[in-house]
Amino acid sequence: MEKGLLYPVTNAYREDQKLDGLWDFKFDPASEGEQNGWAKGLADPIEMPVPASFNDFFTDKDAREYTGDFWYLKKVFIPQHFAGKKVELRFGAATHRAVVYVNGQKIRSHEGGFLPFTADVTAAVNLGEENIIAVKINNELHRDALPAGDTVTLKNGKRMVKPFFDFYNYSGLNRSVHLLAIPQGNIYDYSTSYEVSDDQATVHYQVAADSDADIKVSLADEDGVVVAAATGQKGELVVKNPTLWQVRDAYLYTIRIQLVKNDKVLDEYADKIGLRTIEIKGHQILVNHKPIYLKGFGRHEDSIYAGRAFDLNVERRDVNLLKWIGANSFRSSHYPYDEQVYKLADREGILITDEVPAVGFKMAAASFLGGLDQSFFDGDWIDELYKKHIDQVKDMIKRDKNHPSVLAWSLCNEPDTSTESAVPYFTKLFNDSADLDPQKRPRTFTLNEDDTFETSKCLKFPDFYLLNRYPGWYHKWGYEISDGEAGLRAELDEWQNSDIDKPIVFSEYGADTEPGLHKLPSIMWSEEYQIELLEMFNRVFDDYDFIRGEQPWNLADFQTVEGNMRVNGNKKGIFTRDRQPKAAAFYLRKRWNSLPLDY
Numbered sequence: 001m002e003k004g005l006l007y008p009v010t011n012a013y014r015e016d017q018k019l020d021g022l023w024d025f026k027f028d029p030a031s032e033g034e035q036n037g038w039a040k041g042l043a044d045p046i047e048m049p050v051p052a053s054f055n056d057f058f059t060d061k062d063a064r065e066y067t068g069d070f071w072y073l074k075k076v077f078i079p080q081h082f083a084g085k086k087v088e089l090r091f092g093a094a095t096h097r098a099v100v101y102v103n104g105q106k107i108r109s110h111e112g113g114f115l116p117f118t119a120d121v122t123a124a125v126n127l128g129e130e131n132i133i134a135v136k137i138n139n140e141l142h143r144d145a146l147p148a149g150d151t152v153t154l155k156n157g158k159r160m161v162k163p164f165f166d167f168y169n170y171s172g173l174n175r176s177v178h179l180l181a182i183p184q185g186n187i188y189d190y191s192t193s194y195e196v197s198d199d200q201a202t203v204h205y206q207v208a209a210d211s212d213a214d215i216k217v218s219l220a221d222e223d224g225v226v227v228a229a230a231t232g233q234k235g236e237l238v239v240k241n242p243t244l245w246q247v248r249d250a251y252l253y254t255i256r257i258q259l260v261k262n263d264k265v266l267d268e269y270a271d272k273i274g275l276r277t278i279e280i281k282g283h284q285i286l287v288n289h290k291p292i293y294l295k296g297f298g299r300h301e302d303s304i305y306a307g308r309a310f311d312l313n314v315e316r317r318d319v320n321l322l323k324w325i326g327a328n329s330f331r332s333s334h335y336p337y338d339e340q341v342y343k344l345a346d347r348e349g350i351l352i353t354d355e356v357p358a359v360g361f362k363m364a365a366a367s368f369l370g371g372l373d374q375s376f377f378d379g380d381w382i383d384e385l386y387k388k389h390i391d392q393v394k395d396m397i398k399r400d401k402n403h404p405s406v407l408a409w410s411l412c413n414e415p416d417t418s419t420e421s422a423v424p425y426f427t428k429l430f431n432d433s434a435d436l437d438p439q440k441r442p443r444t445f446t447l448n449e450d451d452t453f454e455t456s457k458c459l460k461f462p463d464f465y466l467l468n469r470y471p472g473w474y475h476k477w478g479y480e481i482s483d484g485e486a487g488l489r490a491e492l493d494e495w496q497n498s499d500i501d502k503p504i505v506f507s508e509y510g511a512d513t514e515p516g517l518h519k520l521p522s523i524m525w526s527e528e529y530q531i532e533l534l535e536m537f538n539r540v541f542d543d544y545d546f547i548r549g550e551q552p553w554n555l556a557d558f559q560t561v562e563g564n565m566r567v568n569g570n571k572k573g574i575f576t577r578d579r580q581p582k583a584a585a586f587y588l589r590k591r592w593n594s595l596p597l598d599y
């Protein structure tokens, strides 16, 4: 678990230099690099963009599909004026595990390809000189790691991943690398929680700092006017007549934290926060005590060329598409996204269900992609897996806890909860995560169609339910979709007739659709059929008032492993991979723009 995950800033006390651009890059199939001094230089490297996944730049399949160790290396001048500061390297994400070296010295390792980590390099750097930064990354998949899968060795000796999940194993330095200089005595974390009413908001704050200095905290409105102030490691900021953060009507205050000693400011950290509350009450999801209905999508960080790398251009387009279509939410399926995604959602008033990369914890996913011959939670890999799982839950919540856009935490995607062996795992997971979020936001996980009201052993854990259902596509498809609707209604009748008193959000449903394929009457893969499937689900949603959200799969087409069920990736996008609308986009826009926020 990382000590602090504050997003890098430059101010009078801190300096943040992005190390994006071209890095030396080299595959290390024999894993010989560390013993052969690759941390000090790579022989015959290629130039690799950062941030980016390496896969889609290559023209040969061995390189695109490469699995194992690989190295990035960059010579970086570190200025003399960093003297007296703590010098750090912050990696937005290195997928899936990394070892960091400076000037040949191993600094630290990290497991988990979708969350940041920081290396303290103060003792290893030479100020006023060029320094050699090297990172050894490994992208193998294992059943005891997140996301779950296997790595096999082919007869020709090449290694290959077998993901237990349906997205391509894009790998590399997928997010920015930052060189940071911060005060030795510094602020390394803060948290907020809220009480709101129409005429007053109270911000409960806590600050974590490596310093004995006094702590001063202020809150300014969007005009920069200070509306509240307090002192102390923890306290309250009371705002009269606040402007609350609302869904699709955001308002951001600036919280400013200072360390002060003998009237001298030693460190400062400022951030944008939104005054709002999130609650689950009965079948309702409430924002600022008012019910909301979620309209949005499951997504992927996925685009042509850069693969899984965060691309601000793509994110800007995606958020504009969400606004155009009338959406107000999305799930960060199936892993935490780059911090800039949450910042943009904070600004636009879009709600995020933040998901940890606990995906593939299920036989069905694997059987589609290769197959497990037992229940996942009976495996002998579970203890090691859990250590990584809870570690990444802790870091996801630590990183994202102050974003007003974060609505809920999804602690797993489609685990196999149909066997008793899942119960102790989820009991521990929900106990160990209960106090991580000062705002006590709801926790959940997605349930796929094997995990129904009848079959799941873990329905007591989620604060609300995320259902992934695929009648009309993976079963009862085509002309049989009417039976699919009947089956869906029968399951929802069971939920309705039960004593379950929690909201349900449909977090996945959809049809692979080839853009430009039209057929009258419809046929599967046609744009007409995608609309018919959505119409069927919406007919059902409109008949059950405990359904409090609809998030079809997926916002856009995305890359997966090759297979006989994928046509160059997953085509369930409402938009194409280059972010152009299929006919269903206009259908959903019409529906969602006609639904009130609290539908």
Ligand SMILES: CCCN1C[C@@H](O)[C@H](O)[C@@H](C(=O)O)C1
Residues within 6 Å of the ligand: 165, 166, 167, 334, 364, 365, 414, 448, 468, 508, 553, 570, 572
């Ligand atoms: C049955 C698995 C649920 N869901 C997971 C998601 O990652 C896949 O892309 C999606 C699909 O197959 O389109 C199915």
